[in-house]
Amino acid sequence: xxxxxxxxxxxxxxxxxxxxxxxxxxxxxxxxxxxxxxxxxxxxxxxxxxxxxxxxxxxxxxxxxxxxxxxxxxxxxxxxxxxxxxxxxxxxxxxxxxxxxxxxxxxxxxxxxxxxxxxxxxxxxxxxxxxxx
Amino acid sequence: xxxxxxxxxxxxxxxxxxxxxxxxxxxxxxxxxxxxxxxxxxxxxxxxxxxxxxxxxxxxxxxxxxxxxxxxxxxxxxxxxxxxxxxxxxxxxxxxxxxxxxxxxxxxxxxxxxxxxxxxxxxxxxxxxxxxx
DNA sequence: CGGCATCCTGCTAGATACTG
DNA sequence: CAGTATCTAGCAGGATGCCG
Numbered sequence: 001x002x003x004x005x006x007x008x009x010x011x012x013x014x015x016x017x018x019x020x021x022x023x024x025x026x027x028x029x030x031x032x033x034x035x036x037x038x039x040x041x042x043x044x045x046x047x048x049x050x051x052x053x054x055x056x057x058x059x060x061x062x063x064x065x066x067x068x069x070x071x072x073x074x075x076x077x078x079x080x081x082x083x084x085x086x087x088x089x090x091x092x093x094x095x096x097x098x099x100x101x102x103x104x105x106x107x108x109x110x111x112x113x114x115x116x117x118x119x120x121x122x123x124x125x126x127x128x129x130x131x132x133x
Numbered sequence: 134x135x136x137x138x139x140x141x142x143x144x145x146x147x148x149x150x151x152x153x154x155x156x157x158x159x160x161x162x163x164x165x166x167x168x169x170x171x172x173x174x175x176x177x178x179x180x181x182x183x184x185x186x187x188x189x190x191x192x193x194x195x196x197x198x199x200x201x202x203x204x205x206x207x208x209x210x211x212x213x214x215x216x217x218x219x220x221x222x223x224x225x226x227x228x229x230x231x232x233x234x235x236x237x238x239x240x241x242x243x244x245x246x247x248x249x250x251x252x253x254x255x256x257x258x259x260x261x262x263x264x265x266x
Numbered sequence: 267c268g269g270c271a272t273c274c275t276g277c278t279a280g281a282t283a284c285t286g
Numbered sequence: 287c288a289g290t291a292t293c294t295a296g297c298a299g300g301a302t303g304c305c306g
Contacts, residue, residue: 022241023169025248031164033279036156049288060280065289075254086287087286096247096254103243108155110236114229115158121208121229166299182268193300198269219267220306 026100029074034059034067036104039093042077043101046092076100159233162207167192167200169237172226175210176234179225209233 030036034056041047041055053064068091071077076097082088093101163169167189174180174188186197201224204210209230215221226234 022244022248023173023237026240026244027164027169031160036160040156053288061289062281062291063279066279073255073258074251075258076251081288084287085286087289089288096250099247100243103240104156107159107236107240110233111155111159114232115155117229118207118209122206125206125208186268194269195271195301196299199299214268217267218306220269222268 029070030100030104032067034063035071038064038067038071039076039097039101039104040108042091042093043098043105046090049089049091052091071097162203163233163237165200167196168204171197171200171204172209172230172234172237173241175224175226176231176238179223182222182224185224204230 030039037056037059038052041052047055049064049068052068053059053061056064059067068077068079072079075094078092078094080090080092082090163172170189170192171185174185180188182197182201185201186192186194189197192200201210201212205212209227211225211227213223213225215223
């Protein structure tokens with residue numbers, strides 16, 4: 001994801017000008033390591049910070065904070081903080097966020113359908129190309 | 134996108150075990166900086182190396198080579214080399230590759246539909262949060 | 267033309283420690 | 287509990303030069 005994405009600066013009307021620029025735009029948002037996982041978890045319902053943290057094994061507090069913040073900034077997630085003690089913060093998908101989560105899950109569907117075929121293709125390729133790391 | 138993705142090691146049956154693992158799998162393949170652009174360009178038809186290079190502004194030879202190779206390895210692209218002089222290599226989507234390109238373009242559609250809404254959301258957020266980089 | 271090898275850099279994200 | 291701050295490493299990706 002973001003993948004160090006130093007914007008591709010697609011000049012309008014250029015070769016890739018019309019149909020792929022949109023793609024890079026989404027990928028700059030969901031292409032990173034954690035965003036989709038948060039998205040999918042929130043698609044199941046409202047979640048507190050801690051709950052997200054536990055639901056997504058391996059994510060650090062820092063990355064969860066950064067990821068949720070970016071999602072909020074883009075209007076995909078709504079953050080509600082209750083000034084209780086101890087503090088309590090709830091995250092919830094917005095309508096747009098739910099819509100994105102759906103699209104993303106459709107892509108996940110593709111992945112599940114073709115996972116085996118890809119695994120086989122890779123095995124075949126690796127067999128034919130012995131000199132690979 | 135590969136995004137330095139050090140595999141999330143999702144234990145089966147875990148909290149995110151069922152519906153997101155598939156997502157990471159695709160994103161590990163299309164989440165990087167160039168894959169989707171190549172995919173989309175090839176969706177338009179057979180392309181030679183040079184043609185791809187010109188069609189995707191900003192990509193380096195190295196990254197184009199790496200990207201096409203990964204796509205070949207995964208069975209999404211077929212590579213045909215003609216041993217002419219000078220050499221000539223053609224790239225073409227496989228059936229699976231076309232199917233993925235379609236899914237990806239649907240996601241791009243989402244992006245185009247919501248681009249403005251996200252831009253506005255971001256503007257609003259930035260206005261409300263002055264202390265940001 | 268198409269591709270590989272090498273070096274170098276900047277960003278992403280992990281680890282750790284500290285606050286309200 | 288829900289963050290923030292800092293420091294660091296590792297890798298993606300850019301630039302350049304050579305080969306068949």
